[in-house]
Structure formats: C-alpha cells, structure tokens
Amino acid sequence: MSSESLETLVQEWLRLDKNEETRNEILELQKANNVEELKKRLVNRIEFGTAGLRARMEAGFSRMNDLTVTQASQGLAKYIEATVTDAKSRGVVIGHDHRHHSESFARLTGAAFIQRGFKVWYFKDLVHTPLVPYTIKKLKAAGGVMITASHNPKDDNGYKVYWENACQIIPPHDEGIAATILENLEPWTWDYELVNKSDLCSDPTDEGVIDSYFEEVSALCKFREDNEKTPVKFVYTAMHGVGYPFAKRAYECFGLPPFITVDKQLHPDPDFPTVAFPNPEEGKGALSLAIETAEKHNANIILANDPDADRLAIAEKLPSGEWRLLSGNQIGSVLGAACLEKAVAAGKPKDKLAMVASTVSSKFLARMGEVEGYRFEESLTGFKWIGNTAMNLEKEGYEVVFSFEEAIGFTVGDIVKDKDGVSALAFFSEWATQLYKRGLTVYEYLETLYKKYGYFVSDNSYFICNDKELIKKIFQRIRFGDEPAKETAGAYEYKLAYPETIGGYKVTSVRDLTIGYDSSIPGNKPSMPVSASSEMITFRLENNTVFTIRTSGTEPKIKYYSELRGDSEDQAKLDLAKVVEAIGMELMEYEKNGLQKKKSD
DSSP states (O other), X not given: OOHHHHHHHHHHHHHHOOOHHHHHHHHHHHHTTOHHHHHHHHTSOOOOBTTBEEEEBSSSTTSBSHHHHHHHHHHHHHHHHHHSTTHHHHOEEEEXXXXXXXXXXXXXXXXXXXXXXXXXXXXXXXXXXXXXHHHHHHHTOSXXXXXXXXXXXXXXXXXXXXXXXXXXXXXXXXXXXXXXHHTOOSOSOOOTTHHHHOTTEEOGGGGTHHHHHHHHHHTTOOOHHHHHTOOOOEEEEXXXXXXXXXXXXXXXXXXXXXXXXXXXXXXXXXXXXXXXXXXXXXXXXXXXXXXXXXXXXXXXXXXXXXXXXXXXXXXXXXXXXXXXXXXXXXXXXXXXXXXXXHHHHTTOOGGGEEEEEETTSOSHHHHHHHHHOOEEEEEOSSHHHHHHHHHHHHHTTOEEEEEEETTTEEEETTSOSSOOHHHHHHHHHHHHXXXXXXXXXXXXXXXXXXXXXXXXXXEEEEEEOOOHHHHHHHHHHHHHTTSOOEEETTEEEOOOOOOSEETTEEEEXXXXXXXXXXXXXXXXXXXXXXXXXXXXXXXXXXXXXXXXXXXXXXXXXXXXXXXXXXXXXXXXXXXXXXXXXXXXXXXXXXXXXXXXXXXXX
C-alpha cells in the first residue's frame, strides 16, 4: 500500500471519528510514523457476520469503537427497516454488559435507531445476554442488539444481533446487513444522551419483562419442597460478570437455599482481575478461587457463569476429594436426560418430544433418542442454528425440551431460543438435589447413563494460528492432498483427496460443509447448510470416532471436537487419544506449521 493511500485512510478516520480518545490514538500513530500499526487498524474493515462484530477495542476501521459501532447500527437500522414488517413501530431491543465502553456503544446504537425513527427498548441497567432475545419475544420487537464479548479477554468487545424471531441472525441477513453498513458510513448522529431524551426510547424493565422472564424460569421448577430442604451445598461465581443478581433470583424462583458466593468474582469488573481469561470453560485454572471457596465451606458443586451469563460451567467434588470439571458434553448429557425424565413424568408422549445439539457436540442425545423414541436433530455450530432448528421442529408439531452445544451453552425448555446460563443453573441445581436424594452424585448418574447408552468420551481443544493464509493451506491440503492443482484455460482444478486413514483407523465418511460435500449421502450433497466463508470438515472413522475440525468465527483458532462411543470408558479413552494425536500430527502438522497447541489443565 502506498503512503498516499494510507494517508487517505488516516484522514478519512479523522474526518468521521467524533471520539477524542480514538482520534488521538490514530494521530499518535501517525506522528510516530507507525505504518504497520496504522495498516492493521485502518486497511481492513471489521467484518460483520452471523456473530455480529467482535474485536479489540481500539481506534481504527478494523476494531470495536464508537465509529464502527455507529456505522454498524446505521446499516442494521436501514436493513431491518427494509426487511421486517412494521419494524419502526415494533422497535428494537438494546442491552449491554459491563465491559469497558459497553454502555457508550449501546447508547450510540440506540441513537442510530432513534435517528431513523425506531422505537427503542433500551435496558439502562446491566443485563445478562438472554434477556435481549427474551424481550424481543415478549414485546414482539423487530430485532435486537446485545453489546458483549461474552468470555473474550478484557480488551475485546462485541455486537451481537438478533432477528425478529428472537434468534441470532443467519444467512442471508448477515450479508445483507454487511452490505447496508457500507452504504451508511457517514454518521447520522453522535449523541450519547439521545436514549435518555427521546420519547421513542423506553426501558423494557418498566414493561415487566424481567419479572415475566423469571415467571417462566419458575415454571421449570418441579421439586420445590425438596429444593427448600436440600443438604447439597452449591458455590457460585459470576466470573466478574453480570450474572449474580439473575442467578440469585433464579435460585429464589426454585426455592433453593442461597448459594455460597465467590466474593472476589461476584460483582461486575471489566478488568477481570482474578482470571487471565474470563472463561469458565478454560478449566480448573479459571475456577481456582471457586474451588478454594468450596473447600472452605465443604461444598459439593461449583456453578460458574461466564461474564454475560449465557453459559454455565459445573464442577463436582468426587468422593475421592478430587474436583472434577464436567465438560459441556457431560452437562448436556445430564440435562438432556433430566429433561426427558421430567417430560415423561409429566405424561408427555416421547414421540412428540425433540432435542437439538450442534454437529460438534456429543452424539449422546442422538443415541438416547434412538433408544427412547424422541426426535433428535443436529444443527450447525452456534445457537443461531440451534435456535432456528428448534423452531422448525416446533412447526412440525414437536415440543423441543432441550438444546445444547459443547461450549457450555444450554437451553432448557422454551424461555429463549438462545443459550441461557441462568435458567440452566437453577434447573441443574434442582436435578442435582434430586440425584443426591437418590444417593447419587452427578458423576455417578452420568455413569448410569453411559452404562445404558454407551460410553461417550470426548476431547475438544484447539490450535492457535494467527496466519489466515496458513489456515487456508492446511485445509486445502486436507481436502486435496499434496498434489498441485491442474490449470485448465486459466482456472485451477483440484481433485478431492481426503485422507483414507487417520491415526491408523479407516475413514468411513467425510462431510465438508465448506465446499458442500458429504460422502455418506447419495449424490454427495450435504443436508446441512454450506458456507464457504468458514472451514468445517467432519470425519467418521471405523472405530466409532466422529470428529470435526473448524475455524473459529471470533478467535485465531483451528478447533477440533472429537468423540468416541465405546463399551468401556478406559478403552474408549485410549482409542480416542490415538485419533487426537493424529489430528495434530497428520492433519494439522502443527509442529511443521508452527501452530501453538492449547495446553491441558
């Protein structure tokens, strides 16, 4: 890029940005002649996708800041106006978490919609993420935005978009919104106070939506009398996020005794001072303070929400005294079995029940469905797909009692079509109370499920790679092997050459949702949606292993999700370990490619 072109981008930024702090960031970089950093910040625009926006909070077109949030909001407002019936009068819902700049981003989002004549349902106080889709459902709004970066590091923030169906957006809306953003880059307004001054703006709390949400949470409770007198002790951490008041109220809805709190992590703190990564999924390291608190109070179970409280992590103290962190797949298996048992006890016919899990999650629910006779459906990764799949099942006459993804995201019942760590937390606590009453720990209950349906052993992790071209080369090699492409009339032709064995086990099928190929289906056309914008390949092996490798939409990672169903846990672990090693050595070639492998806890 020429110095003149970069200077043009600098001047365009300075012309558009009305925030003195971020203007000065660019001016300082210009003054220091820091060309490389200016290129990183200004050359590529932050990408709007089905995950909305997520990036580091800094000046520049590629980052999260007041200008890029304003531009995104203007494009979103114009797109919703053109696409959704009666959008302006129905309005949009806007919520935010406690991160640095979250409130100012939310205020500017509201201002853009108000400027366009929209009714705006603006939460003045901090909310957990599920309240935004719940409010869209309750008030029949045209869409919504939640300002949060979930469990990302403290310097990141995000912009999560929901459609009128109270689900996260799916294609083609992401492309339509992205295009409309580019048509509306000139700020219409830059008013942080408009949400306080405009008659178009109301706080949905005044409409009773939070009370209504907790009424629906209360309806999940089935054993209130047992809950009130349970001897089970629970410890709770909000991971420095917004979850505590909502988790506390959910416990009250279920009649559960107050949980023991991890006081140093209880209240919102955007600097997340006690954790390197505010993600309870990262393992025992993230839960060290919770374990310390639980030991002090002789507690049985630890419950952890991530900072925006849409996810739930759980650890249990085993009879040996060891603390065991349940994986997302294990929690999903327990909650799915609990939902089935409760539904059957309520007299609901199994053949009218349904459950959903993402394709990278455990196949336990699918297996249980085969045995028990309920409908199971698989979806693409992410609750945007899980929620829409659940809605399609409802249209077919099924009651979707449970949905989950392995990344500790769970939907119990029909409160929201998104993951909800608060309702799941109360529901799980009630079920744990029932299990302990039966003389079972959660792990012992899980063992009974495995004995009945098979031992499901999983290993999910990731490799860090900041080089997008290298990621592309890795996946190209997996698809097409080491043979160079043939050039014909100026175009390149590749011949599919997926590996025939992995870890010494024969590959029985391959599904590639990036290029639209599935060897297990006649005609090789997959039944699930195909997207060339992300990498995603699933392999099935002769030893009952299923694993998926995919790129992350929000982080510089190549993720893998592997699972094996066997007759015994020990043998299943040994067999799966061979495959996991081969994923790194044979497919990723991580040593040769210099990839950083996630360290085990």
